[in-house]
Each structure stands twice: as C-alpha cells, then as structure tokens.
Amino acid sequence: MTDTLIKKDDEQGYIVAWKHKQNHNDLGKFDKEMSYGDATKECEKLIAENEEKTFWPEKSLESKEGFRFP
Numbered sequence: 001m002t003d004t005l006i007k008k009d010d011e012q013g014y015i016v017a018w019k020h021k022q023n024h025n026d027l028g029k030f031d032k033e034m035s036y037g038d039a040t041k042e043c044e045k046l047i048a049e050n051e052e053k054t055f056w057p058e059k060s061l062e063s064k065e066g067f068r069f070p
Contacts, residue, residue, distance in 0.1 A: 009037025015060045016042050018053045033060050 014036045020026035034042070039057035046055045 007036045009035060009040075011036045013060055013062070014039040014057045016046065016055055017058045018046070018055045020053050022052070029058075033062070 012033070012035050014034055015029055015032065016039055017029045018027065036057055043055040043057055046053070
C-alpha cells in the first residue's frame with residue numbers, strides 16, 4: 001500500500017504548478033509535461049529564481065484520466 005504513495009523520479013505525466021505567496025488568487029500551471037524527477041528539479045530552479053511564488057509538481061489532467069486511489 002505505501003509503495004503506491006511513493007512518487008518515482010521516472011514517473012511521467014507531471015507539470016509544474018505555482019501560486020503567489022501573498023496574493024493567493026494569483027496561481028497557474030505550466031503546460032509542459034515531464035517526469036516527476038524533472039518537475040521537481042524545475043520547481044527547485046524556479047523557487048531559487050522567484051521568491052514571491054511557490055512551485056510544486058503535480059499530475060497533469062491528461063495523466064489523471066483513469067487514476068483513482070486504491
């Protein structure tokens with residue numbers, strides 16, 4: 001069960017999402033799909049470049065199709 005909750009770096013179908021730290025209505029997502037590992041690295045790079053926003057990897061809408069919790 002716990003193995004299904006662990007994200008693997010080579011797992012595909014992730015995008016980078018972001019939110020402004022002060023203005024919570026200012027949010028968005030990038031369209032480029034990548035692996036979880038690449039999305040995490042991209043988030044770290046963007047966080048270092050922009051201190052006003054927070055970034056995180058999340059599953060894209062296309063890759064969520066057919067996905068459900070066990």
